[in-house]
Amino acid sequence: MYGQPQVGKIRLLRKLHILNSPETVMTTVIDGKSYAAGIRKQVGKAVSRLIADHHLKPRLAVVLVGEDPASQVYVRNKGRQTVEAGMDSIEHRLPARASEDELLELVEDLNNDSSINGILVQLPLPEQINESRVINAISVDKDVDGFHIENVGKLSIGEESLVPCTPAGCIWLLKEQVGDLTGKNAVIVGRSNIVGKPVSMLLLREHCTVTITHSRTRDLPAICRQADIVVAAVGVPEMVKGDWIKKGATIVDVGINRVEDEDGKNRLVGDVDFASAMEVAGAVTPVPGGVGPMTIACLLRNTVIAACRQNGIETPPEVNWGGNTAGSG
DSSP, rough: OOOOOOOHHHHHHHHHHHTSTOOOOEEEEEEEEEHHHHHHHHHHHHHHHHHHHOOOEEEEEEEEEEHHHHHHHHHHHHHHHHHHTTOOOEEEEEEETOOOOHHHHHHHHHHTTTTOOOOOOOSSTTSOOOOOHHHHTTTTGTTTTTTHHHHHHHTTTOOOOOOHHHHHHHHHHOOOOOHHOTOOOOEOOOTTTTHHHHHEEEEEEETTTHHHHHHHTTHHHHHHHHOOEEEOSSSSTTBBBBBGGGGGGGGOOOOOOOEEOOSSSSEESBBBBBHHHTOOOOOETTTTTSSHHHHHHHHHHHHHHHHHTTTOOOOOGGGOOTTTTTTTO
């Protein structure tokens, strides 16, 4: 939609390797970085339009509790990309020992601050804090993560809502790669509230036939082999093997796992065994560089949509993808 991904050196090397087998399909590596950059560019145009036409500059507040290294990186990236898109980014930090009441008080202050259009509380939270209670304390209109129970409920029945960012990014990539998803057989590996369940709802909106699998699913490989689309979001490193995948299927790998090699070095892998998937899949997202960049891009889009709804302004065309992908009006 906003430019095709660039074919990098790694992708070319992988293709040359698999082409040694005459029975291997030509596999596309879905470049999430490139697609996300296109979305961020469109968000920037939408923000410029809002500033010029309505004197509205969307503002996102991000709350970080504790000093988890990964969370700090995520928060820093979100803040930087928010500013690059022309919006304001406000960061609030609380110590790891902060109580649930302290966090809830901060959330309530942000709810009541009319200058704040989006609120994101970075997960995970310290063990003394109930995540569900905090998520549902966020104003539903400012819940740009899309985790509030009201937004989840609206998503499940097809009403307008702010949709979780990672599932929205998954659907966007699938529609760009596959086109019309109508009638496709989609298998979701994982049933989390953050990815598995909402992505299944979005796939149903696209008229897919959807199967949700989990740790107690019988003969999971056989079920996956029937799928035109596999979304892996189970949190187990390289669980989905190439012999689980139907030839030509499209694979979206949401997992991000840090594993240690034999030489003691750490590397990031997904929930899909990328090397073996490349031998049979029609297209697959890499880790890193696949779904991850799309998550932040969709967060920025949600922030623009939230700002427009709060101010009774029509969503700019640059971030209005027709409604189905992320539930925009």
